[in-house]
Amino acid sequence: MTYRDDYQVERPQKVHDITLKGRKTLEISGVKEVESFDNEEFLLETELGYLSIRGHNLHMKNLDVKEGVVSIEGKVDDLIYLDQQDNKTKGLFGKLFK
Numbered sequence: 001m002t003y004r005d006d007y008q009v010e011r012p013q014k015v016h017d018i019t020l021k022g023r024k025t026l027e028i029s030g031v032k033e034v035e036s037f038d039n040e041e042f043l044l045e046t047e048l049g050y051l052s053i054r055g056h057n058l059h060m061k062n063l064d065v066k067e068g069v070v071s072i073e074g075k076v077d078d079l080i081y082l083d084q085q086d087n088k089t090k091g092l093f094g095k096l097f098k
Helices: 092-096
Strands: 018-021 025-028 031-037 041-046 049-064 069-082
Touching (some): 031 069
Antiparallel strands (some): 049 069
């Protein structure tokens, strides 16, 4: 029996990119949903999991829901992906507000 690569089904890859320019301008693609945001923290659901963005004077410059693109301006201090598997007992928001 011979297997051929011709029969492999191509699955669309999940596209998620982050571009940070000078810690002031952040562009993120592959955003499914903006869970919450204020001037110190954004919580986004992306194609590759939840992403927490922390900083100062953060504000949303652009939101394209159809394309899944978010632009944020302000001083970015950190970007953290939250792994739900590590969070079984606390829940997603328990990890954020510990």
